[in-house]
Amino acid sequence: MTGYAAVVAARFRMLLQYRGAALGGLATQTFFGLVRIMILDGFYRASATPPSLGFPQAVGYVWLGQATLALFPWNTDSEIRDQVRKGTVVYELCRPLDLYGLWYARAIAWRSAPTLLRMIPMFAFAAAVLPALGLGDWGLAPPAGVGAGIAWVAATVGALFLSCALTTLAHVGVLATLGADGVPALMATIASLLGGMVIPLPLFPDWAQGLLAALPFSGALDLPARLYVGHIAAADAVWVLAQQLSWTAILVVLGRWLLARQTRRLVVQGG
Amino acid sequence: MAQIVVENLVKVFRVAERRPGMMGALAGLVRRRHREVRALDGVSFHLDAGELVGYIGPNGAGKSTTVKVLAGILVPDAGRVEVDGRVPWKDRIVHVARIGVVFGQRTQLWWDLPVIESFDLLRDVYRVAPADYRRARDELIELLALAPLLDTPVRQLSLGQRMRCDLAAALLHAPQLLFLDEPTIGLDAVAKLQVRDFVRRLNRERGTTVILTTHDLDDIEALARRVLVIADGRVLSDGSLAELRARVSRERWLTVDVVDDEDAAEIGDADARVIERDGHRVRLAFDPQVVTPAELIARVTRRHAVRDLFVENPPIEAIVARLYEGQA
Amino acid sequence: MRDALRLYFRYLGISVRAQLQYPGSFAMQAAGQLLVTVIEIVGIVALFDRFGTLRGWTLPQVALLYGVTDITFAIADALARGFSVFSTMVRSGDFDRILLRPRSTILQILGQEITLRRGGRLVQGAAVLGWAAAQGAVAWTPASVAILAAAVVGGACLFMGLFILQATSAFWTVETLEVWNTVTHGGNYASQYPMTIYRRWFRGFFTWVVPLALVSFVPSAAVLGRADASPLAAGLAPLAGVAFLLASLGVWRLGVRRYTSTGS
Numbered sequence: 001m002t003g004y005a006a007v008v009a010a011r012f013r014m015l016l017q018y019r020g021a022a023l024g025g026l027a028t029q030t031f032f033g034l035v036r037i038m039i040l041d042g043f044y045r046a047s048a049t050p051p052s053l054g055f056p057q058a059v060g061y062v063w064l065g066q067a068t069l070a071l072f073p074w075n076t077d078s079e080i081r082d083q084v085r086k087g088t089v090v091y092e093l094c095r096p097l098d099l100y101g102l103w104y105a106r107a108i109a110w111r112s113a114p115t116l117l118r119m120i121p122m123f124a125f126a127a128a129v130l131p132a133l134g135l136g137d138w139g140l141a142p143p144a145g146v147g148a149g150i151a152w153v154a155a156t157v158g159a160l161f162l163s164c165a166l167t168t169l170a171h172v173g174v175l176a177t178l179g180a181d182g183v184p185a186l187m188a189t190i191a192s193l194l195g196g197m198v199i200p201l202p203l204f205p206d207w208a209q210g211l212l213a214a215l216p217f218s219g220a221l222d223l224p225a226r227l228y229v230g231h232i233a234a235a236d237a238v239w240v241l242a243q244q245l246s247w248t249a250i251l252v253v254l255g256r257w258l259l260a261r262q263t264r265r266l267v268v269q270g271g
Numbered sequence: 272m273a274q275i276v277v278e279n280l281v282k283v284f285r286v287a288e289r290r291p292g293m294m295g296a297l298a299g300l301v302r303r304r305h306r307e308v309r310a311l312d313g314v315s316f317h318l319d320a321g322e323l324v325g326y327i328g329p330n331g332a333g334k335s336t337t338v339k340v341l342a343g344i345l346v347p348d349a350g351r352v353e354v355d356g357r358v359p360w361k362d363r364i365v366h367v368a369r370i371g372v373v374f375g376q377r378t379q380l381w382w383d384l385p386v387i388e389s390f391d392l393l394r395d396v397y398r399v400a401p402a403d404y405r406r407a408r409d410e411l412i413e414l415l416a417l418a419p420l421l422d423t424p425v426r427q428l429s430l431g432q433r434m435r436c437d438l439a440a441a442l443l444h445a446p447q448l449l450f451l452d453e454p455t456i457g458l459d460a461v462a463k464l465q466v467r468d469f470v471r472r473l474n475r476e477r478g479t480t481v482i483l484t485t486h487d488l489d490d491i492e493a494l495a496r497r498v499l500v501i502a503d504g505r506v507l508s509d510g511s512l513a514e515l516r517a518r519v520s521r522e523r524w525l526t527v528d529v530v531d532d533e534d535a536a537e538i539g540d541a542d543a544r545v546i547e548r549d550g551h552r553v554r555l556a557f558d559p560q561v562v563t564p565a566e567l568i569a570r571v572t573r574r575h576a577v578r579d580l581f582v583e584n585p586p587i588e589a590i591v592a593r594l595y596e597g598q599a
Numbered sequence: 600m601r602d603a604l605r606l607y608f609r610y611l612g613i614s615v616r617a618q619l620q621y622p623g624s625f626a627m628q629a630a631g632q633l634l635v636t637v638i639e640i641v642g643i644v645a646l647f648d649r650f651g652t653l654r655g656w657t658l659p660q661v662a663l664l665y666g667v668t669d670i671t672f673a674i675a676d677a678l679a680r681g682f683s684v685f686s687t688m689v690r691s692g693d694f695d696r697i698l699l700r701p702r703s704t705i706l707q708i709l710g711q712e713i714t715l716r717r718g719g720r721l722v723q724g725a726a727v728l729g730w731a732a733a734q735g736a737v738a739w740t741p742a743s744v745a746i747l748a749a750a751v752v753g754g755a756c757l758f759m760g761l762f763i764l765q766a767t768s769a770f771w772t773v774e775t776l777e778v779w780n781t782v783t784h785g786g787n788y789a790s791q792y793p794m795t796i797y798r799r800w801f802r803g804f805f806t807w808v809v810p811l812a813l814v815s816f817v818p819s820a821a822v823l824g825r826a827d828a829s830p831l832a833a834g835l836a837p838l839a840g841v842a843f844l845l846a847s848l849g850v851w852r853l854g855v856r857r858y859t860s861t862g863s
Contacts, residue, residue, distance in 0.1 A: 023778070024774065024775055024776070024777030024778040024780075024781070025777055027777075027778050027781055028777055028778070028780060028781040028785065031781045031785045032781075032785060032788070034801075035785065035788060035789045035797075038796055038797050038798065038801070039646075039653075039792055039796060040646075041796070042653050042654045042792070042793075042796030043646050043649075043650040043653055044650070045654065046650055046651060046652045046653060046654060046655075047649070047650040047651060051649055180624065180627055180628075181627065181628045181631045182627055182630075182631055184631075185631030185632070185634055185635050186631070186634065188635055189634050189635055189637065189638045192638055193638045193641055193642070198638055198639065198641070198642040199642045199645060199646060203645060203646060203649055204645050204649075205645065205648055205649070282862075284861070284862060285861070336862070339695070339862065342699060343698075344695055344698040344699060344859055345859055345860075345862050346859050346860045360859060363698065364701045364702070364703075365701070367698070367699050367700065367701050368701035370699075372699050374696075377692070377693070377696070379696050379699075381613070383617050384613065388613075392609065392610075392613070395605070395606050395609055396606065396700050396701070396702055397700075397701060398602070398701075
């Protein structure tokens with residue numbers, strides 16, 4: 001456990017060094033957040049029949065997505081991609097340790113450290129700075145209730161574990177395709193679209209809602225965000241956590257199995 | 272008329288300081304600290320066309336900085352520099368069209384292209400007339416034995432092969448001035464000899480001025496008639512190799528092979544210092560002005576049964592180290 | 600000038616050949632790029648399905664705007680690849696070699712690569728534009744074709760200018776590169792939608808500082824026959840992109856001067 005803490009601390013230090021990059025990342029996310037909100041604003045004004053997700057809720061949804069972007073399973077670890085492409089991953093494969101566990105823990109560190117770092121300034125900006133600039137309509141409102149807030153925190157933790165399960169599965173895919181661009185590109189596309197990063201899932205057609213909720217990606221951002229803005233009642237948080245947990249379990253089992261198969265195949269073939 | 276004129280060259284770099292630990296990282300978010308490094312602190316020398324000069328010094332002495340200034344890709348803070356009557360960093364394009372530069376650790380050839388295609392591309396980059404290009408290319412291919420390598424992509428060449436190709440590449444446009452920065456680094460013995468041979472011929476037969484920056488003092492010994500020693504941004508010595516030796520130390524070494532190992536343990540002399548004793552070989556250092564070589568040899572052979580002996584200068588490493596120490 | 604063009608095309612030929620050396624891998628990467636750009640379309644279609652219009656703009660109209668913007672960005676992205684990766688070149692010291700060659704630095708860096716696989720976005724943009732045309736959004740006259748062509752050229756110049764500015768910032772620090780991505784990719788994203796939906800300060804920035812609105816929105820609005828658009832202004836507006844590019848080249852030269860003074 002101390003080893004894990006050391007890894008996270010080291011990442012913090014490294015991230016602090018690149019202050020420009022940190023600010024740059026913040027600027028990027030703020031920009032995209034504002035643009036998305038303005039686009040949604042344009043659409044909402046036009047329509048006669050408002051969707052179930054109100055505009056203030058949609059705004060909160062977008063900011064939560066930006067704030068927890070590092071948590072979202074849209075990207076893969078470039079170090080692992082490099083290891084696979086260069087072939088040095090073979091060293092890892094030949095070691096008598098639990099590679100899946102190692103990769104999973106790595107994903108947790110890789111996602112949690114930057115999330116904590118980015119979330120605070122993002123929240124501060126969306127919740128405090130925007131209203132101060134007179135753009136309160138587009139700011140991040142507080143949670144729909146204390147229950148909603150607590151539910152969101154719990155669901156975000158669940159989202160972390162779910163997201164890392166998805167990410168590690170993607171890494172296994174990278175290993176299986178020997179580092180080709182296919183898996184990362186596919187992951188970015190599918191996860192972003194089906195996870196609510198492109199547009200909030202409730203805005204998709206009604207016939208798709210059931211399907212979207214059932215897929216694992218909704219647990220990464222959509223479900224926690226909807227708890228925060230009150231689109232899902234806080235009492236229903238337990239169902240959200242159940243969905244996240246089940247999918248995490250399924251993905252972990254699947255990931256372990258596939259990795260074992262890959263390891264055997266690669267070690268036999270000689271990489 | 273000197274081809275290269277350097278007077279009181281000064282170059283100062285500002286380097287950002289990183290502070291260690293978590294507190295340091297946080298502090299670094301607020302304000303960065305800098306320190307100044309005087310890479311060149313008043314360097315002066317003149318070179319005539321056709322000279323082959325060795326430019327040596329410890330790491331960080333200012334060798335690469337000098338080369339960059341002479342090549343026109345770095346602007347100094349003070350001092351006067353002229354190459355062929357031109358200031359290198361003004362009119363960059365005119366200047367670099369007439370020089371060749373070889374970096375020992377980085378190739379200028381295109382990584383994925385066959386060697387010959389890199390050459391052809393350089394012809395277009397340097398705007399060499401087709402007939403001149405063909406002549407230069409064929410000559411260089413012959414001199415450096417590149418024929419079997421021409422169709423190989425550069426990334427598949429060994430270090431020695433790549434260096435030979437880089438040498439050719441730097442000369443395709445027939446520059447009169449050539450900078451060699453660590454050209455023999457990492458090369459095996461055979462490749463080193465090939466490179467040195469080529470450079471010597473180039474200088475002697477074509478009169479190309481060569482500035483050779485190197486850590487390998489064998490390069491210097493083999494090629495350079497004139498040696499510039501630089502340390503801490505200042506020129507410590509400028510003259511021939513012999514002068515350099517004389518300046519630092521008159522010391523010479525006598526190495527003796529005795530018949531009987533046990534005898535070796537006893538070899539010594541009042542006017543000489545024993546540097547090394549290894550089996551039946553003993554090495555003595557002496558000052559030829561205190562005892563002449565002939566006299567020392569006579570004394571040693573009188574007292575011991577000697578199978579073989581020779582007298583030599585100390586290697587340059589020792590000379591140069593002494594020079595650096597002297598300035599510290 | 601002609602000589603410089605010749606050298607540039609030589610560079611391009613080499614780059615293209617190198618990329619097509621492994622056709623299988625290339626095809627997969629191109630497909631991957633295409634896939635990544637497709638998600639945006641799905642999002643827009645879903646939004647129109649639910650809301651119907653966007654401030655008076657219909658889906659075919661937005662599609663035209665989207666297609667033009669994407670084609671423009673794809674062209675610039677493919678051409679200016681050398682500048683996108685320039686920061687690594689500065690850090691590794693390879694820029695010295697560029698300076699040691701008797702040619703313009705811009706020419707050499709442009710010639711490093713033309714990234715064909717980014718063509719996925721170009722294909723998508725063209726497909727979307729084609730769909731918009733099929734929906735009858737545009738009355739095709741010589742004037743409208745000319746306006747759109749000027750928009751593409753002006754827009755490509757603008758984005759190239761932005762990529763050059765991004766690369767130039769690497770001469771000072773590598774830490775602001777991500778901020779530039781905001782302007783390039785973010786700007787592209789924002790200009791896929793009509794500028795009228797954005798607030799005045801946002802529109803102002805993208806009209807006067809980075810004239811994105813002038814090179815894609817204004818021409819597209821004119822071609823779509825929207826009431827407040829002026830075809831003449833639409834035809835001239837892309838010149839702003841060219842002017843921006845020229846200004847960026849000037850800033851680049853300042854950056855090179857700094858590099859040769861401080862030795863990076």
